[in-house]
Amino acid sequence: MVHLNNKSPNIPEVLRRLAAQMNSQVIDNRLNIPEAYGQGFCTGYNWDSHLRMLILNYSLKRDMLIENADIDISGKMLLFKLQQVFPPPGSTPDLSSHFTPPSFLIATRKVATDVFLPVHTHTGTINIEIDTAYLSDRLKSSGHSRIIQRLLENEEPLIFEEMIFPELLPVIKEVTDHQHSDPFRSYFMQLKAEELVCRLLSVLENRTAAELQRLHQSDIQIIYQIRHQLTLHLDQPPNLSELAINAGMSVSKLKSLFRQIFGKPIYAYYNTLRIQEAARLLRARRLSVSEVGYALGFSNLSHFSRLFEQHIGLKPKKYAMQQ
Structure with a gap:
């Protein structure tokens, strides 16, 4: 059964706004990009107030700017972002193409984010946001590394990035390929979102880091430029x-x-x-x-x-x- 759910509370507001700007509909949590605007899709889920996910795989004929009404103004959420997980349609690797490896980043909301969500000509990401109080309750342990502890405190600008490791690829594929009908799709995606969060945190848990320095937004921008x-x-x-x-x-x-x-x-x-x-x-x-x-x-x-x-x-x- 097809569900027209533009007004469902389970749909991220930014996805509804994108659909409205393209004169389209969100169907079963998915927006298929109209041919007049490009190709690809966006899928999004809100699970109560503690977990949400956006899967973005599209190429647009022109850049757009959509106000991100889902931005976490309160600063209670952690961002887990898997990047470059979809290759550009029709792309063939060669020496002239710019290489950016698939990676994931984890950031506190003290790292400045724009209240507008830019929509680039090609986007291939999975964005997961999870409430730190909810995550702390799920982990229920005081034996984590200092990095994990500082993330859960969520009181300072922190950002960590790692290249995606092979063991993560099957989970990403399950998330991007899953086609089960409601109500199982939403439940399945919630489980996979939490599995990705767990797997990504386990990588940080194994980092051998010196004392973490306090980051300024300008420092972060410079390091990414480098x-x-x-x-x-x-x-x-x-x-x-x-x-x-x-x-x-x-x-x-x-x-x-x-x-x-x-x-x-x-x-x-x-x-x-x-x-x-x-x-x-x-x-x-x-x-x-x-x-x-x-x-x-x-x-x-x-x-x-x-x-x-x-x-x-x-x-x-x-x-x-x-x-």
Whole structure:
């Protein structure tokens, strides 16, 4: 049975507003993007006041700006955002395409967010927000790491990001592919939203971090600009002194804040980016192993092969043959 549920309290307000702007309808918690505006879909759920989720997979013909009435003004929610989980429709990896690896971030609402939700030409994310009091009650333990404790306190700006690990992919696929009819779809999605929250927190629980520094919004923006610079120049090893000058901070502060947010030292993160890009290019089967290695700045292909195997578990040639 099809349910026209534009006015259901289970639907995030931002999804209703997007549907209204496109002269469309939310059907069974899903908005299919009209052809006149682009392609793809948005799916959203509100579960009481403690948990909500948006699944966004679309490409638009033009950018739009939708007021996000669901923004957490009270600051009681934590944001879990899985990014780049849907490839752009019709995209084929090559050396000319900009690489941004699939990742997830966890942030307190003390990290400034805009009250307007920008709708970009392509968006492929899963956004989950969960109330910290509800989450603390679910966890019911005082033995968590200092990172988890500080997140649950939700009293300061904190943001952590990690690349998506292979064990997470089946859960993401279940969320994005699930087609059961109501009432089971909503219940299933709630269970999967909480499973994703649990799995993502377990990654942070295993981080070995020094004392967390207090973050300012300007620091966060600068560190993300530095990360963006790394993705643009994967064939060039980062120069910490130059990066620090560009960031307007000392090398020690840059290294400390980068590791706090991304969980790795800058050079280790850079190498992970290179290997993830190498795997992406090899999956496309348009370039040879040597072409991929040289394009990513490896002058020694034996070193490339060893590093690839350390990260992926297979040598690049064998990995390419299995795709």
